[in-house]
Amino acid sequence: MSSKTINLTLKVWRQQGPKAPGRLETYKADNIPTDASFLEMLDIVNQRLTLEGKEPIAFDHDCREGICGMCGSVVNGRPHGPERETTLCQLHMRHFQNGDTVVIEPFRARAIPVVKDLVVDRAALDQIIAAGGFISVNTGQAPEANSLPVPKDKADLAMDAAACIGCGACIAACPNAAAMLFTSAKISQFALLPHGRPEAAKRALAMLAKMDALGFGNCTNHKECEVECPKGISISNIARLNREFIKAAFASRENLP
């Protein structure tokens, strides 16, 4: 690993609170090691701001391994920055050039408003899950695990969908601010498994109704979400969601919520 450093100019969205007006502030980020991650670069800048008596930049983060889904900002116009299938915490500074200007903004959509600086409120995603993103099994009810075989290809596809980390990048990337990729990932995971079939119709109807009610847009096949998804969730899940929804709406006895 190299011990090279680079100098950057940051333009960072600063916003004191949900109602306060925000603006881009310019900061120098000098001597940033190229082996540092993007969030470690922000740590360095925040240490310097703190010692200058200024308030550090607020940003969400936790695992820094690309799995918790807590981090994420729009970097130079792209959610989680320029690298494919990479969360912001796994983006490393070796992908930037000395002298670059880097613009850092929060994920933006009406349904996931800014809390402060780069921190957004993604409670709406929890509400979509609460509407039907589960299999109704109480602890103690389950039959023996191997009593229901699952074809390996189906299990693999379900796992592909289940890899969603709920970061919200798909929403930030979508011109319609749709949460379709997120919602479809959960609907697909359960639709593909025999354990999820009994509630499939109810789930599709309820989760989509909740998504609409929360103010998210709908999919018009821009495919931006798939490009920006740090976990490579495929938009074929949205196609599956549509099939599940249509099947449920026309052929099931479930009522539209």
Added chain:
Amino acid sequence: MQLDAKIPGGPLETKWDRHRFDLKLVNPSNKRKFEIIVVGTGLAGGSASASLAELGYNVKTFCIQDSPRRAHSIAAQGGINAAKNYCNDGDSIWRLFYDTIKGGDFRAREGNVYRLAQVSNLIIDHCVAQGIPFAREYGGLLANRSFGGAQVSRTFYARGQTGQQLLLGAYSSLMRQVARGQVTMFPRREMLDLVLVDGQARGIVVRNLITGQVERHTAHAVVLATGGYANVFFLSTNGMGCNVTAAYRCYKKGAGFANPCYTQIHPTCIPVHGDYQSKLTLMSESLRNDGRVWVPKKGGDTRRPEDIPEDERDYYLERIYPSFGNLAPRDISSRAAKRMCDEGKGVGPTGRAVYLDFRDAIQRLGKAEIEARYGNLFQMYERIVAEDPYKTPMMIYPASHYAMGGLWVDYNLMSTIPGLFVLGEANFSDHGANRLGASALMQGLGDGYFVIPYTIGGYLAGTKFAEVSDSHPAFQESEAEVVAKVKRLLSIKGKRTVQDFHRDLGNVMWEYCGMGRTDEGLTKARKLVAEVKAEFWQNVTVPGSHADLNQSLENAGRVADFLEFADVLLLDALARRESCGCHFNEAFQTEDHEALRDDVNMSHVAVWEYAGEGKEPIFNKEPLVFEFVKLATRSYK
């Protein structure tokens, strides 16, 4: 301090069944009269919240993250153990029990560990029913792999992200109960105190991390599932938010802290590469199924690893531990890596790394198969290190990963404070002095899904409760203390950042209380930590306000607690006059540099009791009784 473990008598196999029958029940219509607070939404907290709500209790669940789906259980990679014996390779509940108690170097309770092995199979059943996409064979049945410290394949997995899938399963069950109104969810709240009324845990005081408001919440019982304290080492594989604060504040309210010196150093992490570094990244232990660990035979060999011929490589784990080889348990593998580096055979720019090589496995199985098994891990490695592990061996080094120690609990998972239950990594109960791979997920979910739903009922049914509102003087006092501490942190306005102090603390702890410990080092560390702590309270700077989202302030509170807690950890390490599992005092070792236990004098749980500000904690012990297994020298040779 009363330490009655309440282990039921009689044969090991029927202890839990009999205990469940003996526990009093709360009738269904009475359950709705009880409120239970659950703090933390990892595997233990999430599963407990869902299961308790399913039973009809009113549950209030708290987490520091923006959503209950984010707790650090999510980062567990490799898998979860269960004694299903699907591979027909000789597994059984007894063998899982024995492997776990031996893996813990005979420093855990037989009764607890046996129960864990018993419920392991129920966990897999439940998780499959929840729709967790476990790996499967072509016939559609569940796949297994092997993990460190076991000679059978009993680990269930969902690619390299088993923790994520299990956590999302618990989270989805939890959200189902939120939708039913049975759980009220309080995200972005940090527990800053436990409130006792008449000696019972009756609520908590939390800070709303968005508004800064300090809130009071009442309940009939409090369930703490707030994870471990590996971040006392600053650099660890834990998430940045993992902290000891909730557990430590309970300790200060009278909960005993058990075996804090049992901290696990995981052998396969990406090595440290700079002083700006914020955390270390684990490479799953499952990689050791196919990867071979080696160093050059000659010290100071600067050739590229690919250029070092076979006969000049030392596959030291295979050499020293032929029967377990690369799957030797974590404590053993970590110390072996350290020894190789201490002998000057370490590799990489810092000399503090060893190779984990997939060349032979790729030749044997093909690149596609290795990619299917470990693709996401290889990708993560390449992203961080900028080297391709399909071509060049990974470089790995041990890092702080997990805390076996935690708040003391009895067989019911209740602490020394009536009504305070502690689950998962936050308690001390099942892993002894060393945890085996794929056992943390098992314990977190076992506690939450299959133990607490029974034992908390026994407590609630058998206890008299006074009416308590949040205006009770105990809540007022607690809130006043919390507010005063917040103000004090903001008022110091010194010259060094919180992170700076945390890093200082971590350096001391890693240097003197890491993989190899000595009495002199530990004593010196106590002095150094006291110095860091003293300077912290004079010279830390915490910008911003209390009435706002203020991440510096959150961290300041956590680091302040780590600075106090570190001394308890060091004291415990000094008091344990033996080496066992992950606790390795260099004065106690065999000729082969393995841990040397003292079963005559040290076969006990060390439990520390808070004695007041500035006073040394009081040492208590719970003797460990072994009726069913014979204590043996732990050998993996």
